[in-house]
Amino acid sequence: MDSRGVRAVRETLGIEDDTSSTPSSRERVVRKLSLTAGARGVPSSMHLLAEYVGASHFLLARCDLIQQQGLEYIISSDWPFDLVRRVAPEIASNYARSTELDKCLSLFAPTFSLVPDDTPVPDNISRQYCSLSLCVGRTRYMLLLLFSEGLILSQERLREVGLLAAYAVSSSDRREVRTERDFELTERELECLFWIAEGKTSDEIATILGISRNTINNYITSVMRKTGTKTRSEAIAYAVRHNLV
Structure with a gap:
C-alpha cells in the first residue's frame, strides 16, 4: 500500500493527520498494515488485523471461486485444517443460497454462525x-474470524477490519500481478481462454473465431x-484468480 493508499484508509476510517499526538491503536495498525501489505503479503496482513480486532484465527476466502471442488477458494488461513475441511462446504452452501x-x-x-456440533474447536x-x-x-471476499470464549466484540472495529482487509488484499493483488506474471498470453490465447470460461467447446470456439479446431x-x-495448469478447469480458475477473463 503506497502513501496514497494509507491516506485513503485514514480518511475512510476518520483518522486525523496529527503527527504531534500519540498515535491511536487504529492509527498504529494502519501504519503497520502499510508496511506489512507491501512486504509480506496477505497472511501477515490478516494476522495483524486479527490481532487488532482480538481474533485468534482468520480465514480469507475468494467468493468467485467458491463453487469449485476442494478448498481452492480459500486464499489464506490459520484455522485448524480439520475445522476448515468441515466448515468449508457449509460456507459454500450458504453463499450459494444467498441472493445478490x-x-x-x-x-x-x-x-x-456456529461451528457444527460434531466438529472440535481449539481449547477456549x-x-x-x-x-x-x-x-x-469486482471480486468479493469473505474474512472469517474465530474468537476466544466470552470475548465482547466491537462492531465498529469489525467494520474497520473489513475495510482494512480490502485495502490489504488490493495491495497484494497489484504486487502479485507484477511479480508472478512473468509471461504474456497472446490475444488469441486470451480469446480462447475467455470462450472456454464461457463453457464453449473447441469446435464452438473454432466456429466463433473462424479458425480450425486443431x-x-x-x-x-x-x-x-x-x-502451469493441467486441465481446462484449472486454466479457467487461474484466469479468474488473476483477472484474465
Missing part, C-alpha cells in the same frame, strides 16, 4: 465465528503450459 441483494447488503456487516475458542464480506474491485486446441495447450 443479500450479498450486497452484507458488505462490511459482521454476521455470526468459541464455537461462534464472525464473517465479514468485502470487495476488491489450432484452437494448440492455443489452449499453450495457455495451460504458460499458466
Whole structure:
C-alpha cells in the first residue's frame, strides 16, 4: 500500500493527520498494515488485523471461486485444517443460497454462525465465528474470524477490519500481478481462454473465431503450459484468480 493508499484508509476510517499526538491503536495498525501489505503479503496482513480486532484465527476466502471442488477458494488461513475441511462446504452452501441483494447488503456487516456440533474447536475458542464480506474491485471476499470464549466484540472495529482487509488484499493483488506474471498470453490465447470460461467447446470456439479446431486446441495447450495448469478447469480458475477473463 503506497502513501496514497494509507491516506485513503485514514480518511475512510476518520483518522486525523496529527503527527504531534500519540498515535491511536487504529492509527498504529494502519501504519503497520502499510508496511506489512507491501512486504509480506496477505497472511501477515490478516494476522495483524486479527490481532487488532482480538481474533485468534482468520480465514480469507475468494467468493468467485467458491463453487469449485476442494478448498481452492480459500486464499489464506490459520484455522485448524480439520475445522476448515468441515466448515468449508457449509460456507459454500450458504453463499450459494444467498441472493445478490443479500450479498450486497452484507458488505462490511459482521454476521455470526456456529461451528457444527460434531466438529472440535481449539481449547477456549468459541464455537461462534464472525464473517465479514468485502470487495476488491469486482471480486468479493469473505474474512472469517474465530474468537476466544466470552470475548465482547466491537462492531465498529469489525467494520474497520473489513475495510482494512480490502485495502490489504488490493495491495497484494497489484504486487502479485507484477511479480508472478512473468509471461504474456497472446490475444488469441486470451480469446480462447475467455470462450472456454464461457463453457464453449473447441469446435464452438473454432466456429466463433473462424479458425480450425486443431489450432484452437494448440492455443489452449499453450495457455495451460504458460499458466502451469493441467486441465481446462484449472486454466479457467487461474484466469479468474488473476483477472484474465
